[in-house]
Amino acid sequence: MAFPKLSKVIDESQIKIEQKYLVKKYELILDRLKCVGCGQCSIVCPKDAILFGPAAAVYENKPKDLNAAVIDTVDEEKCVYCGTCTVFCPFDAIHVYEDGEKIKMEDLDIIKHNSLPTLNAEMVACSNLGRDAKVYWEGEIEVKFKMPEDKTEFKQIYTNKCPGDCHKCDQICPTDAIKFREMEDAWKSKILMEVDDEKCINCGACALVCPQDFYAVRWTKVKTTGAYNQIFWDPIKEKLLGQRVVFSKEE
Incomplete structure (x- = not known):
């Protein structure tokens, strides 16, 4: 053997x-x-x-x-x-x-x-x-989602892509730092998802799992x-x- x-x-x-x-x-x-x-x-x-x-x-x-x-x-x-x-x-x-x-x-x-x-x-x-x-570590997170100018296009994104029935990022986040706004509120405020800086530990799980590549995490110090x-x-x-x-x- x-x-x-x-x-x-x-x-x-x-x-x-x-x-x-x-x-x-x-x-x-x-x-x-x-x-x-x-x-x-x-x-x-x-x-x-x-x-x-x-x-x-x-x-x-x-x-x-x-x-x-x-x-x-x-x-x-x-x-x-x-x-x-x-x-x-x-x-x-x-x-x-x-x-x-x-x-x-x-x-x-x-x-x-x-x-x-x-x-x-x-x-x-x-x-x-x-x-x-x-x-x-110390780090920072960037939300890369860009709000479209057309409301109909945004509704399609919201319904079919993000969050749609996905919710991978907020489900996997260990500290519950990610929240999605309701559709009308998101459109009016031009903010789809919010990351609570007080809760976020910048671990990078959301960036890894997001199929739309809407998050970027960078560490500045170990x-x-x-x-x-x-x-x-x-x-x-x-x-x-x-x-x-x-x-x-x-x-």
């Missing part, structure tokens, strides 16, 4: 990949019930092993009664079980296991050997989840302290502060 032996299992509750050696077994498990679909794990993965998309289609196929992931797959041939995704996941949804035991954050090699700086995170209550998110390996950390930081939503919207 050739080693390592690779396997992958996907069901309603999790995505699990496994790398089994003669005397050791490593697993990466994504808890789909905790995942919000913000995309951080895919962005920070140094091996590009975590994939999205098309995000809207994956979201449509998730269990309807679960706030499940829009992650499409984890590539068992690329993953090196480094735990970078674990460190950066704001929702505690993805972990590395060794011989069936979850590896604690402080026991990951990338933490013990200072490959990454320490994240200065604040725990923020998420009303839509009933639990906290680990927020370690809050860190301490020593780090420049070769390992700098490319990750560049991706976090650059184009954060890295997936295909093509159906």
